Amino acid sequence: MKLNHSAIVNLLFILQFLSLHCLSLSQDFDFFYFVQLWPGSYCDTKHSCCYPKSGKPAADFGIHGLWPNYNNGSYPSNCDPDNVFDKSQISDLMSSLEKSWPTLSCPSNDGTKFWTHEWIKHGTCSESELDQHEYFEAALKLKEKINLLQILISAGIEADDGFYELEEIRKVIEEESGVSVGIECNVDPCGNSQLYQIYMCVDKSGSQFIQCPLIPRRRCGCSVQFPKF
Template structure:
């Protein structure tokens, strides 16, 4: 009888140990989006682009995952802590105003979503400032624009890229060819594919690991045999709006100046 009890207890300890190891094991997916493609399909505005410098990809997020067998999974909403941008230092706010913006939607709402869904699950239990700073610095460390430029790949509306061409500079930077995956947006009228998002995968120690999930997120699709890396520009609708607004403001000031001149003279 004692032997059976010992065997049972031993089994429970093994199960508990395995569960503990599973909980401690993390990986990360770091996602960035190319504004040139995103803003081709969305109406991006200067307000939502923040201080974006046109020399990087925009951060989508850093997503902790405990399901180590696949990079498709993630954990979410791990603790109840509402995002409060007043908790960020000036340095962190300055950093993410360049690296992490909403592009076509409210930036504060976007960052709030990423923090509350993913940042609260970071295994180091980072503060809001710690998490946002970490992700902002990752954008600098893994600057996809510079990685591609190192191989002579720059935004170009006429150049078609293949998987081999696009993957090579990431392989050189990350050390393995399987540490990144990417998805596109497709122009339904032309059938052309435009690179939209690249995800790089890391172990808990932030070493490159296989990024084995090719499932595209909502609005994105698997890229064709060739695709484009287009130049970035704000939507024509927005540019027209700004020009019209400038003309309207100029007219208001001109009328005001004329009235003042009439009163004085």
Template sequence: MGITRMIYMVTMLFSLLVSILSSSTVGFDYFQFTQQYQPAACNSNPTPCKDPTDKLFTVHGLWPSNKIGRDPEYCKTRNRRKRAKTLEPQLEIIWPNVLDRTNHTGFWRRQWKKHGTCGYPTIQNENDYFETVIKMYITEKQNVSRILSNAKIEPDGQSRPLVDIENAIRNGTHNKKPKFKCQKNNGVTELVEITLCSDKNRAHFIDCPNPFLPGSPYLCPNISIRY
């Protein structure tokens, strides 16, 4: 084999590999459905929120994820059906841009491009992505605020042990382990996010892989978590 042909074949193989890795065929292992508690999300943000917050967990994102290695991002789209305008009134309630309520659409667009595009084939297109989140939060009752309220845990600013919060979430997700994100604000540890995890087909809840490890600034302690 001549050197020119060998170089050509190596180049073609490299191009094919890049194409595969950059497309939605890379795949993923599971979904993270992450919701953020609005007051704590604002408190942990370097830039103050522009508007008053609600004492609610609202959607941060639905993220195709991997148990090992990096999560997929910015994948190619196969079906270009755009988000329907009729979905926006519901999205503004359950998926607001907490940090800047004048730019909900920019927030949704970033979530779709970075994460939603990688959910194929479970997520078919942009409209399906947002319809799926609405279904999860409302119809399937994966609303973290509601799950906690059903367990008599309300956003009253009390400090609680992590086990009480975890047990409440487990009761609403067939005893599967959620993922928690906390952050300190003026010496007080606040509950910032709760993530529910499901398999890649969104058919079943699973124990969330990859919790924050000891030493992480986002690790929730066992006691004294404000919510």
């Protein structure tokens, strides 16, 4: 069968689309960033925050996400948009997610939008290692392994609106956890640099903390505020 020029062009287009689609589904990565945020800093900005429908979260670091990354600093995203977030697949994890991975976005909601975003943007890029249930369960287990708030409190660093040396915060967490960490700050309406997010690196299985191949550099002051929540 002889194909005309138009048919050949269409065939090449289809083959290119399928190739790119398959590539997106098979995205690999080198490690995870496990990111936890301090709710007091999230709320103490120019942007408002809202408590989830389940009520005010505990004054504790909450999970922001488990993000596949490459060693060169780039990262895959939205690898399989067809693999939609399915609440029924993680029904046994819901109470733990509400506690440890709460949403603070407005208007007040039950967290589904937040978890959907994290799964579609980041979780689908870990499919070579983790399915949807394993992905969320892995993040919850990682939070249980290292209690950031307790580590800081034990070192006299408390969420009391006081200011603490950034390097002291880093040192305390790294000494207790045995691995490197990245610290991200935000700025409150008064211009104060605040402790906002802690980045830790995790192996591809999503189960073990590792030394970071690349530590994210975020602008922070030498002294940062640890706001109340």
